Amino acid sequence: xxxxxxxxxxxxxxxxxxxxxxxxxxxxxxxxxxxxxxxxxxxxxxxxxxxxxxxxxxxxxxxxxxxxxxxxxxxxxxxxxxxxxxxxxxxxxxxxxxxxxxxxxxxxxxxxxxxxxxxxxxxxxxxxxxxxxxxxxxxxxxxxxxxxxxxxxxxxxxxxxxxxxxxxxxxxxxxxxxxxxxxxxxxxxxxxxxxxxxxxxxxxxxxxxxxxxxxxxxxxxxxxxxxxxxxxxxxxxxxxxxxxxxxxxxxxxxxxxxxxxxxxxxxxxxxxxxxxxxxxxxxxxxxxxxxxxxxxxxxxxxxxxxxxxxxxxxxxxxxxxxxxxxxxxxxxxxxxxxxxxxxxxxxxxxxxxxxxxxxxxxxxxxxxxxxxxxxxxxxxxxxxxxxxxxxxxxxxxxxxxxxxxxxxxxxxxxxxxxxxxxxxxxxxxxxxxxxxxxxxxxxxxxxxxxxxxxxxxxxxxxxxxxxxxxxxxxxxxxxxxxxxxxxxxxxxxxxxxxxxxxxxxx
Numbered sequence: 001x002x003x004x005x006x007x008x009x010x011x012x013x014x015x016x017x018x019x020x021x022x023x024x025x026x027x028x029x030x031x032x033x034x035x036x037x038x039x040x041x042x043x044x045x046x047x048x049x050x051x052x053x054x055x056x057x058x059x060x061x062x063x064x065x066x067x068x069x070x071x072x073x074x075x076x077x078x079x080x081x082x083x084x085x086x087x088x089x090x091x092x093x094x095x096x097x098x099x100x101x102x103x104x105x106x107x108x109x110x111x112x113x114x115x116x117x118x119x120x121x122x123x124x125x126x127x128x129x130x131x132x133x134x135x136x137x138x139x140x141x142x143x144x145x146x147x148x149x150x151x152x153x154x155x156x157x158x159x160x161x162x163x164x165x166x167x168x169x170x171x172x173x174x175x176x177x178x179x180x181x182x183x184x185x186x187x188x189x190x191x192x193x194x195x196x197x198x199x200x201x202x203x204x205x206x207x208x209x210x211x212x213x214x215x216x217x218x219x220x221x222x223x224x225x226x227x228x229x230x231x232x233x234x235x236x237x238x239x240x241x242x243x244x245x246x247x248x249x250x251x252x253x254x255x256x257x258x259x260x261x262x263x264x265x266x267x268x269x270x271x272x273x274x275x276x277x278x279x280x281x282x283x284x285x286x287x288x289x290x291x292x293x294x295x296x297x298x299x300x301x302x303x304x305x306x307x308x309x310x311x312x313x314x315x316x317x318x319x320x321x322x323x324x325x326x327x328x329x330x331x332x333x334x335x336x337x338x339x340x341x342x343x344x345x346x347x348x349x350x351x352x353x354x355x356x357x358x359x360x361x362x363x364x365x366x367x368x369x370x371x372x373x374x375x376x377x378x379x380x381x382x383x384x385x386x387x388x389x390x391x392x393x394x395x396x397x398x399x400x401x402x403x404x405x406x407x408x409x410x411x412x413x414x415x416x417x418x419x420x421x422x423x424x425x426x427x428x429x430x431x432x433x434x435x436x437x438x439x440x441x442x443x444x445x446x447x448x449x450x451x452x453x454x455x456x457x458x459x460x461x462x463x464x465x466x467x468x469x470x471x472x473x474x475x476x477x478x479x480x481x482x483x484x485x486x487x488x489x490x491x492x493x494x495x496x497x498x499x500x501x502x503x504x505x506x
Contacts (some may be wrong), residue, residue: 130370164324168314171355172435173444175311175362182450187374187489191454195477195485203236205487209301210239210271212261213483216248216279216308225466226278232480239269247280251361255287259296262288266299274487275303278465279441280353282308286448290365302372302490307438307462307484310375311362311445312355314429320354367448370501372494373439374454374485377446379441380426381459387420422461438462452493454486 002026035117056066175181211233213226226242233240245257262273277285282305289296289303309316351357367373380386422439429435435442447453458476465479477485 010077019399041484047111072394099375125181128402157161160324164322167321167432168317168355169433171312171317172314172442173311174359175353175449176444176447178449182369184375184447184449184451184453186455187452187493188455190492191456191485191489194482194488198481198484198488199477203484205233205236205238205484207238208271209267209489209491210241212241212243212258212263212265212275214243214245214258214275214277214281214285215247216277216281217353228478229480229483232484239271241265243281243368245284247284248349249286251280251284251352252291254284255291258285258288259292262296262299264308272299272301274301274490275485276306276487276490277308278306278348279304279308279462283307283310283353286310286367287361287365289371293368293371297368297370300371302374302494303367304374304376304483304486304490305446305448305451306376306465306486307378307441307446308375308448309353309441309445310358310448312358313353313441314355314433314435315425315440316353320351367450369450370497372497373448373451373491374486374490374493375446375448375451376454376456376482377441377443378438378458378460378462378464379436379443380461382423382430383429386423386461391439418463418467419461422463438464452489454489 037201213229215225229259230240241261243258243261245254245261247254258275262275265271265273275285275289277283282303284307285303286305289300352361425439426437429437430441433442435444437443438446438461443455465482
């Protein structure tokens with residue numbers, strides 16, 4: 001080792017560790033790294049920068065060594081500069097010289113002033129007593145822990161990025177892959193035949209039943225939801241009701257309310273109930289029949305689910321999944337504010353549509369095997385014309401524009417790019433997961449195991465059931481005609497299922 005004595009002008013005060021005879025030939029890179037002042041200073045700067053970045057993440061921060069509190073994280077440099085086969089004495093010696101050099105570069109002082117900085121260095125000679133060695137070793141271990149915490153931070157970022165990119169790829173269609181699930185039956189052809197009859201004025205829904213329409217999420221903000229369907233059924237002399245539930249509530253809460261609706265209708269009319277639920281309304285209705293079937297089995301004739309995320313939806317799961325990059329922008333919190341504060345709903349309503357929650361629920365609550373079920377799933381169009389579509393779906397009350405003489409608030413129609421939003425979401429799910437969807441629910445997740453599935457060729461997005469009545473195109477069927485056709489098919493499925501069970505009993 002060189003003594004830190006009087007220096008010539010321009011001479012570096014950095015100890016030339018390459019001159020140490022104890023360093024073997026396989027330590028060429030550590031020698032070269034620590035013997036060049038520029039690289040030494042760069043390493044020190046890098047160590048300090050890494051320490052600063054690490055300190056920004058309080059969950060991963062490590063307390064610095066009290067012995068070297070004035071030279072933060074200097075041992076991170078040591079862990080880089082020295083290979084594992086060097087002696088512990090050399091590590092301690094290098095630590096002291098690097099500390100001395102760093103103090104010189106920081107304070108602009110001579111090497112003599114830096115020598116007195118560490119209390120165990122005198123006249124430029126590094127003392128490697130047993131006590132100093134144990135302390136240096138402990139600090140070196142700490143440096144490894146601090147470096148490891150920095151690595152874990154970046155590894156965590158990589159894991160979050162991977163989880164974000166992977167998303168719901170492993171969850172979509174999980175019901176079809178689950179063991180023990182009954183197969184579905186394709187009823188598309190029969191549905192098309194029934195729909196054609198309806199379009200020609202042939203209506204055959206029996207009036208011996210009551211029809212209950214269950215709207216989906218955010219239905220309270222779409223006043224036209226199922227209104228035309230109910231009016232159409234009433235013109236045919238059929239008893240039809242819209243379930244006035246708080247659609248933004250949890251699935252189990254709505255299931256209890258639907259159960260009460262069914263019981264009230266049955267005891268008032270003595271007629272069995274046929275249910276059709278759209279979107280989350282289908283999930284709510286299915287939950288009511290799964291949870292309370294022993295009370296409802298004599299009061300319900302069947303269930304139709306239209307565009308319902310029975311298996312879950314990637315939109316809800318991707319928004320609320322923990323451990324992804326969205327956590328850094330509080331995506332979940334923003335969604336909670338939108339649902340709870342703006343829409344006055346319950347965050348549980350969206351959580352219940354995630355794949356995780358649907359798995360938990362369906363694990364213990366399957367639909368009864370004797371219940372006739374029809375599933376209706378669609379695919380949204382992603383054409384440029386649809387992306388430019390605006391849809392009138394709600395009203396906004398603006399009291400400030402109402403005349404003073406008028407006692408009521410003025411209602412201003414709100415035009416929303418709902419069709420365009422559904423098309424954009426459908427395109428996103430197609431590109432990201434390779435899955436066809438209606439914009440919110442993938443086709444595979446909308447097919448209920450054991451049900452008769454309707455797969456129309458016509459492109460229909462998820463919100464079509466809400467705003468289709470605004471499209472006055474006589475060449476295309478509207479939502480009321482589709483609902484009628486689904487219920488007609490459901491009646492036929494129920495008759496067939498009852499006949500099959502009767503044959504088994506005999």
